[in-house]
Amino acid sequence: MNKIFTYFILSVLIFGCKSYKSEVNSKNSVVSVVAENTAEMATKKQDEWWLKRHELIISKLNPNSKLILVGNSIFHSLDNKDRTEVWQNYLDAYNTINMGISGDRTENVIWRLENGSIENINPSVALVLIGTNNTDGNHYLNISTPEELAAGIDRICSILLNKLPNTEILLMGILPYGNKPNHRNNINIATNKIISKFPENNRRIHYVDIGHVYYNDGGTVRSDLMPDYLHPNTEGHMLMFKVLNDRIKELSASVKK
Numbered sequence: 001m002n003k004i005f006t007y008f009i010l011s012v013l014i015f016g017c018k019s020y021k022s023e024v025n026s027k028n029s030v031v032s033v034v035a036e037n038t039a040e041m042a043t044k045k046q047d048e049w050w051l052k053r054h055e056l057i058i059s060k061l062n063p064n065s066k067l068i069l070v071g072n073s074i075f076h077s078l079d080n081k082d083r084t085e086v087w088q089n090y091l092d093a094y095n096t097i098n099m100g101i102s103g104d105r106t107e108n109v110i111w112r113l114e115n116g117s118i119e120n121i122n123p124s125v126a127l128v129l130i131g132t133n134n135t136d137g138n139h140y141l142n143i144s145t146p147e148e149l150a151a152g153i154d155r156i157c158s159i160l161l162n163k164l165p166n167t168e169i170l171l172m173g174i175l176p177y178g179n180k181p182n183h184r185n186n187i188n189i190a191t192n193k194i195i196s197k198f199p200e201n202n203r204r205i206h207y208v209d210i211g212h213v214y215y216n217d218g219g220t221v222r223s224d225l226m227p228d229y230l231h232p233n234t235e236g237h238m239l240m241f242k243v244l245n246d247r248i249k250e251l252s253a254s255v256k257k
Contacts, residue, residue, distance in 0.1 A: 039134055039144045039152030042114055043107035053101050058116045060097055065121055066252050067094035070109060070156070071129040074175065074231060075100025082234050090241035094252065097121070105133045105140070106152030113159045122167070124252040126160050127244070128153075129172040132230065135187040146190035153195050157205055168251040170244070171198060173209030176221050179229045206251065210243045 045051070053076075069075040078086060078098055087096070099117055101108070109130055131153060134144040144152065157169055173192040177185045198205045214236065216222045221229045225236035232240055241248075 037144075037148045037151055038142055039106045039148045040110065040155045041107050042111040043105075044111045044115070045108060050101060050103075054112055054115075054117065057097070057099050057101075057112075058119075061117075061119065061121050062095055062097060063121055065095040065097045066124040067091065067096040067248065068118070068121070068123045068126050069096060069098045069100055069129075070113075070126055070160070071100045072104040072109075072133055073100065073102035074129055074132075076102045077231060078237060080234075083237055086234070086237045086241060089238070090245055090248075094125075094248070097123075103133060103139075104130070106130055106144075106149065106156060109156055110152070110159065113156065113163070118160070118163050121164070123164065124167065124255040125170055125248055126164065126167050127170045127172065127248065128156060128160070129175070130156065131174045131191060132177060132184075132188060135177075135184045135191075137184065144187070146187055146194055149187070149191045150194035153191075154198065157198060157202070161202065161204060166255060167204070168255060169205045170247060170251060171195060171205055171207050172244075173207070173211055175230075175232075176211050176214050176226075177230050179220055179223070206247070208244065208247060210240065213239055213243055 069078070075098055077083070078091075078100065099112070101112070104112075131144075131149050133140065134149045134152065137143050153171070157171065160167060160169055173196065174188040177188060192209055192211075196207045196209065199207050214221055214225050214232070223229070225239060226232055
């Protein structure tokens with residue numbers, strides 16, 4: 001075993017899977033510094049519309065709600081007028097609170113959960129779908145690795161578990177992105193492999209991946225369900241909750257309060 005290989009093995013054992021970056025100190029020596037994982041750092045946006053949406057969510061908190069939707073635009077768009085049927089068929093029965101905000105990454109959801117959006121409620125189920133914006137290199141400077149993104153999602157789950165002790169978490173795999181294979185979707189898939197193991201560490205977390213329902217036989221995303229290859233349309237949302245309905249109903253019934 002040569003010295004270089006031995007050093008590599010020792011580095012893995014000592015540093016594990018954390019991200020590191022090289023910096024030059026005052027003595028012109030190269031040192032390794034632990035890189036901060038922005039995906040798990042609570043981050044508040046300053047956009048007025050975002051702050052108003054956060055306040056609107058807080059104003060709608062209902063102690064009788066049995067289901068909350070924690071996520072980004074994929075849930076936010078459920079408030080569109082053309083999604084009324086989705087609510088009537090699947091969401092109204094639970095007095096569902098929609099906590100989705102467009103453009104949110106894990107770090108933004110973490111901030112919201114720590115700043116009022118889950119106070120004084122006691123839902124049976126928290127449906128969590130987050131992460132696709134963390135891998136978006138078109139609109140954000142920072143792209144999370146699968147490990148960083150999974151850590152952000154893990155923190156979201158931890159906050160929910162701690163603040164909502166009677167709530168079961170139904171954690172969704174990140175949905176498909178793009179009409180052909182791409183780097184962003186590859187990160188999403190790799191992240192899903194990590195978060196799919198979360199239930200092994202906590203029995204109140206339940207993982208479900210429904211991504212396959214949005215693919216056609218040729219292995220590409222169905223444009224009739226996701227016209228922009230990212231956001232479900234009305235039919236896409238109807239299909240989502242049709243697939244999730246039994247699981248939500250089962251988890252909701254299992255919670256003793």
